[in-house]
Amino acid sequence: MIRFGPNEASRLIAPARRVGYEKSSSLGNDCNPMTNKLEAERPLSPHLQIYRPMLTLMMSIAHRITGASLAVGFALLTWWLVAISIGPEAYATVDHFFAGIVGRTLLFLFTWALMHHMLGGIRHLIWDTGAGLDKTSIEVFAWLTIITSTVLTVLIWIAGYALMGRF
Amino acid sequence: MATPLKRVRGLGAAHRGTETFWRQRVTAIANIPLVIFLVLSIISHIGASYTQVKAYLAQPIVAVLMLALILSAAIHMRIGLKEIIEDYVHSEYCKVAALLLVTFFAGVVGIACILAIVKISLGS
Numbered sequence: 367m368i369r370f371g372p373n374e375a376s377r378l379i380a381p382a383r384r385v386g387y388e389k390s391s392s393l394g395n396d397c398n399p400m401t402n403k404l405e406a407e408r409p410l411s412p413h414l415q416i417y418r419p420m421l422t423l424m425m426s427i428a429h430r431i432t433g434a435s436l437a438v439g440f441a442l443l444t445w446w447l448v449a450i451s452i453g454p455e456a457y458a459t460v461d462h463f464f465a466g467i468v469g470r471t472l473l474f475l476f477t478w479a480l481m482h483h484m485l486g487g488i489r490h491l492i493w494d495t496g497a498g499l500d501k502t503s504i505e506v507f508a509w510l511t512i513i514t515s516t517v518l519t520v521l522i523w524i525a526g527y528a529l530m531g532r533f
Numbered sequence: 534m535a536t537p538l539k540r541v542r543g544l545g546a547a548h549r550g551t552e553t554f555w556r557q558r559v560t561a562i563a564n565i566p567l568v569i570f571l572v573l574s575i576i577s578h579i580g581a582s583y584t585q586v587k588a589y590l591a592q593p594i595v596a597v598l599m600l601a602l603i604l605s606a607a608i609h610m611r612i613g614l615k616e617i618i619e620d621y622v623h624s625e626y627c628k629v630a631a632l633l634l635v636t637f638f639a640g641v642v643g644i645a646c647i648l649a650i651v652k653i654s655l656g657s
Contacts, residue, residue: 408536433613437638440610443571444642444649447599450590451649454583461583477572484568487561494558526576 425508429486432479439476477522482515553612560609567602587653596654600647607643611636 417423446464449456463469489507492498498507574595578586589595614635622628 430613430617433610434617437610437614440606440642444645447590447646447649447653450583450587451652457583457586480568480572484565488565491558491561522572522576526579529576530580532577532580 421508422504425486425511429483429490432483432486435475435479436483438472439480442472442476474519474523478515478519481518481522482511485511485515485518553615557609557612560605560612563601563605564609567598567605570598571602590650591654591656593654596650599650603643603646603650607639607646611639614639 446460449460464473489498489511492507498504574589578589581589590599615632618628618631618635622631
């Protein structure tokens, strides 16, 4: 699943010789494996910067970024619900914000992050069963997540605009 | 030889076991239909008046599903953000501060949403 070039392989075995090898006073208390001598002598899993940027790696990062971004979406949902509970004036303010270009952009990104994270999550749930972990499947899942999340986001917005005149 | 293995056994960076892993999966599964419900609720009410939106949210079934979504999503968000912090923030002070912030954020948005939904559905 993880591919290395010949240069990267040597770094994998001995990253401690490059960083913080001489530092031994902090033994035991130091939580950072790159500066803790005892821990650094073991073969470490390579740090993020030595990987060639691959699709599956990017998707893993994207899943975390979209997940963290959804916290902003949650705050927006909170604002909307609280405004409705307060009254028509508060709701008008939120409604005005979401109707504007900034509001719409945020909502569009929120929709996309939500769909991406949801599909990425389904992918993880499939992996939890032990299925779909082979090289082909992970690539297919990655592309499916990207394409389906984009398609769903666009469809949701088309549906939203189509239904707008209903009221 | 003393190895960091003793720290890993049952007590990793999170100082917790598998229950967090399991809870993240349970809330993830719950979030799927609830998020679809939220999206459908919102796109079917674009351009609706304040009274119409409020009346929709006041329906018992809608309120129950919204409360379920808020609860499940807040727990899921708290675990997710916590895991990101535990992975990337190595300074103990910063880590604890960030974890507290995330916990308070999840708590505040969760409680605010729940109060709002209860207030809307009770019509006060």
